[in-house]
Amino acid sequence: MIKLENVTKKFPGMKVPAVKDLSMDIKKGDICVLVGPSGCGKTTTMKMINRIHEPTSGKIYIDGQDALKMDPIKLRLDIGYVIQEIGLFPHYTIEQNVATVPREKKWSREKTKQRVDDFLKLVGLDPEIYANRYPSALSGGQRQRVGVARAMVSDPPIMLMDEPFGAVDPITRARLQNEFLRIQERISKTIVFVTHDIDEAIKMGDTIAVMRNGELIQHDTPSDLLSAPADEFVSSLVGRNRSIKRLHLIRIREILDDVDRAKPAAIDLPLQEIEKRIEESSIRSVMVVDRDNKLKGVIGIGDLKKKAGEVASDYMNDLPDSVTSDATLNDALSVMLECGEGYVAVVNEEDQYQGTITLGDLLNVVKEEG
Amino acid sequence: MLQTLREWLAVPLVLAAAGAAIVVYSVNNPTDRLVASYLTYGKVMDSLSEHLWLMLVSMIGATVVGVLVGIMLSRPGLFYIGKGVEAIVNVGQTVPSLAVLALFLSVLGLGFRTAVFALFLYSILPILRNTFAGIVNVDSSIIESARGMGMSPFRILTRIELPIAYPIIASGIRTAVVINVGAATLATFIGGGGIGDLIVTGLSLQREMIILNGAVLAAITAIILDYLVARFESYLVRWS
Missing domain, CATH: 3.10.580.10 (CBS-domain)
Structure with a gap:
């Protein structure tokens, strides 16, 4: 579904590239978690997929098509996007926020309204109560939910999520994660998910890509990552108490x-x-x-x-x-x-x-x- | 609709009525013949309309140019030029208004046009500065998520940046109006006319009634305009 081939990104004025010669394949319907310490290039990698950052060299294919030759606006309209700060528009109501992509795609008003209501319900916000509120009247967890609803509302086949549950307390985070996995079971999107939290990676990921200094160290299933870490770095990242981490992998x-x-x-x-x-x-x-x-x-x-x-x-x-x-x-x-x-x-x-x-x-x- | 219109106009109408009352009283009860010969309805209306034209033309020009240039400078490519312009503008703002008028007198000569142009330049500054600051201070995560969802730069400007910067731009316009009203009374010194004529004439003739009429009219215009712009500023901003 998403294929990166020898992708390198060097920011102007920087000596070392942020991402070095990275190749990976992400299967349709999978959640691929990019994980690593801050500055390892995981966010840059994700943002090259919707061309917020243009790669310096290399190829990116989406569904077999060369993403770098597509119109970036069109490309982005079909890729859901959630960032850690969420970036809700403060001057729009929740309903208008969620309707952003439908409006850019010029959907009819009835269809938009219907979909917005459906997705607000899907993320657990009652449209009757929340549709006409402004983001400033919502709690952190509710804003995250709106952000996720906004990214999914036009049913894009791919979603990019940059620490989407980063800014909430641990209990709310666990709840949002479980809810999101439940939703994902129903809609099965191809998702690129960035986090620095290995526990979150193990819990959310169908595959995990561990990165360091702009390089991909290991791309494996969580289970393989735990049982066969590629090197010292990966095994120190997953930590000593691996058997406890396995508990993340199994659902009740x-x-x-x-x-x-x-x-x-x-x-x-x-x-x-x-x-x-x-x-x-x-x-x-x-x-x-x-x-x-x-x-x-x-x-x-x-x-x-x-x-x-x-x-x-x-x-x-x-x-x-x-x-x-x-x-x-x-x-x-x-x-x-x-x-x-x-x-x-x-x-x-x-x-x-x-x-x-x-x-x-x-x-x-x-x-x-x- | 009628309700809001009434709300908007109540204060201006009361003030305007008060001003009219003072003018009518003065014209009908002049203190002496000198006052009577100078202070006529015709003269007062001329000064007032000149004054309003001065402000209207210079403010509309300043708003259009200030907002457009502010937007231009806030584009990523021109950001550093924008920062430089912002600094120059801040210095320019400290030059006294009379000095600005005098400066253009030497270049453009006496008259209404010179006064309009000087007022226009002087009012651009706060509008340009606030437009630039308002746009570049929109949270970068908001812009990034808009970009990531596939909004074009133009759509981001019109749907996201300008609406969010609107309160700051509006307060820049309000500052400009206040400065403009104050400076407009000085236009008389370079032959620009306006209510300043009444005040200056009153001073040189040593007739307090004429001075009073000029001062009251200038003050009332200032208060009304400031009130209207303030109402306009809070209008549309329901979200913060």
């Missing part, structure tokens, strides 16, 4: 079938039954769900003595946090550490109970993979 739903799934308790389950379930469970607790299988709370073994009552709802405690089944094992681990419990409940997008993951399950995975 992939192991959910293998774990011992304790049956949840209905909200009106009598005391005797609850006692039995807790006895059987490895975590000495049982999750409580309502009629729609929505997660309501948890009963630990201690709660049976502390409280009095007849059915599950009398003993139930609120659950501090849960994870969705498309989160990574690493997300599950951080929730466990944060809550100080050896387990975490897994729910789907509608908050329906899917199962429980324990610390032991994670250990098993690490043992098997290692």
Whole structure:
């Protein structure tokens, strides 16, 4: 889909080239993450694809066509673009911001409106509430979402993203990453994603390209990168605790079938039954769900003595946090550490109970993979 | 629509009525015959219209030229020239307005045209400076994302840069109007006419009533114009 051939970029007045003789292939529908320390040329490489920077020498092909011979304006209209600072237009409403490319492409007003609303919904912003607001009235995470919606709205086959989730707090970032991966599953764009965060690279990438001093050191799948780093630099970048990093690679739903799934308790389950379930469970607790299988709370073994009552709802405690089944094992681990419990409940997008993951399950995975 | 029009015109109309009242009173109750022979409706209207023409012509010229040159200098290729021009403009601004008028008197001679030209040059400065500064200070990430999404340089200028720089450009125009109103009363010294005529004549005839009429009219014009431009400035800017 995207092919770079011996691409070199030398900025005027600089002695060393920012990118040196770089060749790589990016397959259709893949997320390729460019990763490396700052100044390694990863952003420059990305920006040569839509010709924000013109390569000094070399060739760039997009879908077999020579990108350097195309009209740059036309080329860019079909490449979604998100940068770290997002660059929302402060004098445009959210709706007008997202409608930027449709307006440049002269779409009809109805079609634009429809698509803008669809994409605002897709990134989790209610158009009724947000369409007519200005960017200054939005939080950092919401602005990132608008930026992503703006880049995707005209359905470009390729997207370039330069640290799109860089400027938000870690919790919001993890949520945005998971949401984005969920969206990507549906739309499967070819994405070039730049980050300096190796954890983000491992989580987001179908392939990872490690760069240093303008050179491509290794371009591999995350799994191969972790098991066979090309040199010292790559292995120091991925770090020592590689088995923990593997947890980024595995989604909870992939192991959910293998774990011992304790049956949840209905909200009106009598005391005797609850006692039995807790006895059987490895975590000495049982999750409580309502009629729609929505997660309501948890009963630990201690709660049976502390409280009095007849059915599950009398003993139930609120659950501090849960994870969705498309989160990574690493997300599950951080929730466990944060809550100080050896387990975490897994729910789907509608908050329906899917199962429980324990610390032991994670250990098993690490043992098997290692 | 009618509502906004009323809002916009209320203050100017009240002020204009006050000015008219003073003129009517003075013309009907002159303190002596000298005042009576000089201070007629015809003379006052002539001075006032001359004054407004002076300002209107020089301001429109200054706005068009100032904004265009400001935009030109803000283009990447001319950026450093723009920085140089900005410095010269800042120095030029410190030259007293009477000196500017006198300077052009020696080149272009007496008359209305000289006055217009001097006012025009003097008013360009803040407009040019603010247009340039307003555009080059638009956040570079905004420009980059616009470029990356496939907007042409011209579209970026008209849809992104100018609207975002608009409040700064407008405040430059407002500064120019204030300077222009002040300097316009001095046009009389080089035969440019205007309300300055009333004040200078009043001074030389030692008739306070004539001076008062000139001063009041000059002040009221200044306040009205400043008010209108300020309204115009805040109009359209809903986002910040």
